[in-house]
Amino acid sequence: MTPKDPSDHPWSDLERPPLSAAALRRALLRPGSLWTSLEVVASTGSTNTDLAARAARGEAAPGAVLVAEQQTAGRGRLERAWTAPPRSGLFFSVLLAPDVPAARWGWLPLLAGIATAGALARTAGVDTALKWPNDVLVRYRGEERKVGGILAERVARPGGAACVVLGIGLNVSLRAEELPVPTAGSLVLAGASGTDRDPLLRSVLRSLEEWYGRWRAADGDPEASRVREAYTAGCATLGRRVRALLPGDRELLGEAVAVDGDGRLVLASGEGVQQPVDAGDIVHLRPASGTSPDRPPQESPGE
Known part of the structure; x- marks a missing residue:
């Protein structure tokens, strides 16, 4: 029998205590809440993969929350890996209908x-920004660093009802030597x-519940729910010259001038032609015009 790795024990790192599922349930699973169930697992490949599979089998209802103390095959956009030491971050997925x-x-x-950026600013006291479409940024040593990523995937429940599995990964206590890439950061x-x-x-879950409720009450209208206004206010991509790496090995350079009514990033070329981008990787090439010179241009971390 292979001896168990001592580092796998929940209390192996006293600076990184385990989450209490019971305490989280008491706090979040109240009458009328969006959240209907909450489970914390020690380790899994991907909470998004697991929750999507449960939903497809009819084993998870809308409002389910699945949290992992460690992900060994976490996924970002374009199937990029998202890994971190046990209990060093928050890795969770929710099922929404x-x-x-x-x-x-x-x-x-x-x-x-x-919702995530606002919750982190309030609770952790850090300045946050958003990189279109799904990165949460902080600043570390004067540079933009990715501290979190978001991944949404559609899944069909039994009977064909469509749902969305929304996954969020956040680096909380990663030390500099533990960062997976130089462009990553942590709280x-x-x-x-x-x-x-x-x-x-x-x-984060309470903030997500609040914004999701506003959006649903407005029938998903980004203007009436003020989602577009809030996103625009917090988006570090707007006003920047960027490179958009598009499907099919295409590339587009321009200034990010708006997020349109469909959530697409609108780029303006040097000739003034505006083009919406609905999928692709965005690289920040330089600060927005008028940005303080002590904020040098940085490429934002990939997903």
Whole structure:
């Protein structure tokens, strides 16, 4: 029998205590809440993959929350890996069944970005920004660093009812030597006032519930729900010269001038031609015009 790795024990790192599923349930699963169930697992490949599979089998209802203390095959956009040491971050997925026109579902990851960035700013005391479409940024040593990513995937429940699995990954207590790539960051490195994952998770889920409720009440309208206004206010991509890496090995250079009513990023070329981008990787090439010179141009981390 292979000896168990001591580092797998929940209390192997006292600076990274385990989450209490019971305490989280007491705080979040109240009458009338969006959240209907909450489970914390020690380790899994991907919470998005697991929750999508449960939903497809009819084993998870809308409002389900699945949290992992460690992900070994976490996925970002374009199937990129998202890994971190056990209990060093928040890795969770939620199952949603939006009763709004499907054409407006593309706002969900942007809405989740607003909710997450706001919750981190309030609870951890860090300045946050959003990189279109699904990155949460902080600043570390004067540079933009990716601290979180969001992934939304559609899944059909038994009977054909469509749902969305929304996954959120956040680096909380990763030390500099633990960062997976030089462009990554963490809350602790950004000077967070607190890195207790329990209040952070509660705050993010409550913020997500609030914004999701506004959006649903407005039938998914990004203007009436003020989702577009909030996203535009917090988006670090707008006003920047960027490179859009598009499907089919295409590339587009321009200034990011707006997020349109469908959640697409609108780029303006040097000739003034505007083109919406609905999918692709965005690289920040330089600060927005008028931005303080002590904020040098940085390429934002990939998903």
